[in-house]
Amino acid sequence: MHRANLPEKTVERTILYKRLLLNLQKSGQQMVFSYQLAQLAGNSAEQVRRDLMQIGFSGNPKKGYVIKDMLQAIEAVLNNPFQQPIILIGVGNLGKAILSYFTYQQPHINIVAAFDRDPNKVDRVIAGCRCYSTDALEEIVARENVRLAILTVPASHAQEITDRLVYLGIKGILNFAPVPLKVPDTVICEQLDIMLQLEKLAFLTQVK
Numbered sequence: 467m468h469r470a471n472l473p474e475k476t477v478e479r480t481i482l483y484k485r486l487l488l489n490l491q492k493s494g495q496q497m498v499f500s501y502q503l504a505q506l507a508g509n510s511a512e513q514v515r516r517d518l519m520q521i522g523f524s525g526n527p528k529k530g531y532v533i534k535d536m537l538q539a540i541e542a543v544l545n546n547p548f549q550q551p552i553i554l555i556g557v558g559n560l561g562k563a564i565l566s567y568f569t570y571q572q573p574h575i576n577i578v579a580a581f582d583r584d585p586n587k588v589d590r591v592i593a594g595c596r597c598y599s600t601d602a603l604e605e606i607v608a609r610e611n612v613r614l615a616i617l618t619v620p621a622s623h624a625q626e627i628t629d630r631l632v633y634l635g636i637k638g639i640l641n642f643a644p645v646p647l648k649v650p651d652t653v654i655c656e657q658l659d660i661m662l663q664l665e666k667l668a669f670l671t672q673v674k
């Protein structure tokens with residue numbers, strides 16, 4: 467199957483398989499059975515085999531799969547975020563925490579620039595990343611060929627910044643602002659909301 471046609475859930479599970487396989491590899495394991503990977507991923511062996519088929523990986527399910535080969539097949543399909551230049555807009559409490567995490571814990575993630583409109587933050591290195599004025603968005607997005615952005619501005623500014631990002635050719639936005647964003651079909655927006663998840667958990671555990 468062409469990678470553009472992979473269902474979103476398959477992509478999510480494949481990313482999880484990759485993380486699990488890297489852990490197994492680190493612990494010295496070289497082969498894995500679909501049922502083992504399924505146990506770790508919390509799904510079924512049939513699901514694992516179906517996903518592997520969808521990404522075009524065929525091994526021998528009876529003898530087990532060679533982890534190195536499976537990782538190679540997965541990496542050929544996934545678009546590795548480690549090699550992509552990413553920008554972050556809104557260097558407040560959350561923005562700084564995210565920058566610190568990536569700079570110090572995940573240095574292979576390439577956040578090339580941060581942006582803020584506060585003159586006290588502009589032209590400074592914050593949590594290991596240079597912060598620019600939002601006036602420089604156009605220039606830096608074009609220069610670094612940026613396609614991914616993390617949005618940590620207040621909800622009231624999120625759509626206005628998103629419209630600019632879309633206009634500049636950004637293709638994926640990870641939105642932390644608690645507001646649904648309108649983007650064209652050519653752009654993918656993922657929303658992360660701790661409050662929403664907490665409220666959901668509170669409800670679900672109440673009725674358990």
Ligand SMILES: NC(=O)c1ccc[n+]([C@@H]2O[C@H](COP(=O)([O-])OP(=O)(O)OC[C@H]3O[C@@H](n4cnc5c(N)ncnc54)[C@H](O)[C@@H]3O)[C@@H](O)[C@H]2O)c1
Binds near residue numbers: 555560582618623
């Ligand atoms: N998704 C989550 O789970 C989660 C958790 C915490 C906060 N949030 C959200 O993340 C966002 C940031 O929260 P925070 O606590 O860091 O806020 P904050 O006020 O500390 O930081 C916001 C930053 O954005 C900057 N900013 C404002 N308008 C801007 C614009 N037009 N262009 C560029 N920069 C601009 C401000 O100068 C400030 O530095 C808010 O929308 C908040 O609701 C989400």
